[in-house]
Amino acid sequence: MDHRTLPPGSLDAAIAAMQAAIGTEHVLLDDERMADHGDPFAPPGDWYRPGAVLMPGSVEEVQAILRIATEHGTPVWTSSQGRNKGYGGGAPRVSGSFTMSLRRMNRVLEVDEANCMALVEPGVRFFDLYDHLRAIGSKLWMSVPDLGGGSIIGNALEHGVGYTPIGDHFANHCGMEVVLANGDIVRTGMGGMSNPHNWLVYPHSAGPSWDGIFTQSNFGVVTKMGVALMPPPEVYAPGWFMLDNEEHFGTFLEVLRPLMIDGTISNQPMIINAVCAASAFWGREDWYSGTDAIPDEVIDRIAATPGFGRWVMRFAVQGDAPVVRHNRAKIEAAFATIPGASVMFEEFDGHNLPEFDNPHHRVQAGIPSMALDRMTRWYGGEDGGHIGFSCAMPIAGKDGCAIRDLTAGVLRERNLDYSAAIIVGRRSMIHVALVVFDTRNEEQTRSAYAATKAMLAPAAKLGYGEYRSHVDFMDEVAALYDFNNNAQRRLAERIKDCLDPAGILSPGKQGIWPAAYRN
Numbered sequence: 465m466d467h468r469t470l471p472p473g474s475l476d477a478a479i480a481a482m483q484a485a486i487g488t489e490h491v492l493l494d495d496e497r498m499a500d501h502g503d504p505f506a507p508p509g510d511w512y513r514p515g516a517v518l519m520p521g522s523v524e525e526v527q528a529i530l531r532i533a534t535e536h537g538t539p540v541w542t543s544s545q546g547r548n549k550g551y552g553g554g555a556p557r558v559s560g561s562f563t564m565s566l567r568r569m570n571r572v573l574e575v576d577e578a579n580c581m582a583l584v585e586p587g588v589r590f591f592d593l594y595d596h597l598r599a600i601g602s603k604l605w606m607s608v609p610d611l612g613g614g615s616i617i618g619n620a621l622e623h624g625v626g627y628t629p630i631g632d633h634f635a636n637h638c639g640m641e642v643v644l645a646n647g648d649i650v651r652t653g654m655g656g657m658s659n660p661h662n663w664l665v666y667p668h669s670a671g672p673s674w675d676g677i678f679t680q681s682n683f684g685v686v687t688k689m690g691v692a693l694m695p696p697p698e699v700y701a702p703g704w705f706m707l708d709n710e711e712h713f714g715t716f717l718e719v720l721r722p723l724m725i726d727g728t729i730s731n732q733p734m735i736i737n738a739v740c741a742a743s744a745f746w747g748r749e750d751w752y753s754g755t756d757a758i759p760d761e762v763i764d765r766i767a768a769t770p771g772f773g774r775w776v777m778r779f780a781v782q783g784d785a786p787v788v789r790h791n792r793a794k795i796e797a798a799f800a801t802i803p804g805a806s807v808m809f810e811e812f813d814g815h816n817l818p819e820f821d822n823p824h825h826r827v828q829a830g831i832p833s834m835a836l837d838r839m840t841r842w843y844g845g846e847d848g849g850h851i852g853f854s855c856a857m858p859i860a861g862k863d864g865c866a867i868r869d870l871t872a873g874v875l876r877e878r879n880l881d882y883s884a885a886i887i888v889g890r891r892s893m894i895h896v897a898l899v900v901f902d903t904r905n906e907e908q909t910r911s912a913y914a915a916t917k918a919m920l921a922p923a924a925k926l927g928y929g930e931y932r933s934h935v936d937f938m939d940e941v942a943a944l945y946d947f948n949n950n951a952q953r954r955l956a957e958r959i960k961d962c963l964d965p966a967g968i969l970s971p972g973k974q975g976i977w978p979a980a981y982r983n
Contacts, residue, residue, distance in 0.1 A: 523643060733887075
């Protein structure tokens, strides 16, 4: 852990200025109120923690915060909601620094029904946009991740995903407003015009496209973003694929790939192993009480539960009825070639969805939920925690089996269970090892963090890089992107030094440190 901490008293002069600028009530100083802005699953002792939390309510207040931070040389770590739980929440890389939470900037500014777009602020959660759409009578669908309590903008900037056909959230944004470290405001794409008529429908402009540099970076604070919506489909057909063995897991991925590339499966599926599937319904104690990793024979018992398997995939087909019928038949025929496989579908009127009890049905229809937070309670119940170890790779049998065997082996060596959730896109998949632990058990907590770090280099040796990182591993992950003497990181450092010479904005984010910290 590259754990940097501000000396006591470093913020004192700046705190008074921040209180004058945004109001004393919006500068949080007591530990109880700041607790929701750190790493919710941190091990005991000194850890990444805010020294004060700033909660601006407008772009002007964001500008004031950055001006004061520059004057006083105090770092400010930014988050939209700070709900990125498996990756460190809202905790800053430099302990004791300011964190700036954008939760108060929570307005849905515009909904364009005709073009299926919305313009939102960073504090808008998936629940908030969904409720707003229903309140104005809109029938449009949105895209949501498994847990709907996070920020729409924050999720997109971290390359997060949802499970409708517009589930690649950053790929389906259009237009950003960004406050730079010096307080300057930039609007990307057609927003670069003073009176744009198409800011939310055309993503580019004349010249470079700047949007990408503000994802997973510390180059600016995104204060507005356009997000895609979609019309309701005639038919919504969620499906389940079950595989009763490990031997044909690779075969399954080979069969799946062409169905994704040609769009037969129209959403972003999620593949989960038996342990992950069980954690959505039970605690570990319901199946096994040993302190070692859960044995294969117990996993087989879980897999034998009706509707389960060694591997399960949720997915969906959406569209007009003839298209859905055709694609269902094509999927069923393809999966029938896999030994030990089965598939089932349900169908619903996309314009008149029922009140789903099944949270998987909800999130694949763009309806936010928090029910799947149950997975973190596999160990420790309400005190359960998790870390996401998340590698991107092709949808291919050899790759899926290689990362499965690597992560399962590392976890079992440390007496932790292998729980996998694989998010599948058009040509790639993200293998998320959910490293779950009991936060009350210090030894297990520290073992979980150590196990996650231990996977980094072996995965990179196989060619798999994490697509986002826990705050504790950002330097290590950045170092593994090592082509041409870490050319990506060196480029990021040059941009950082240009846009933020004082080095006050989120130092250390994704391993991008300002010059003062590097030197």
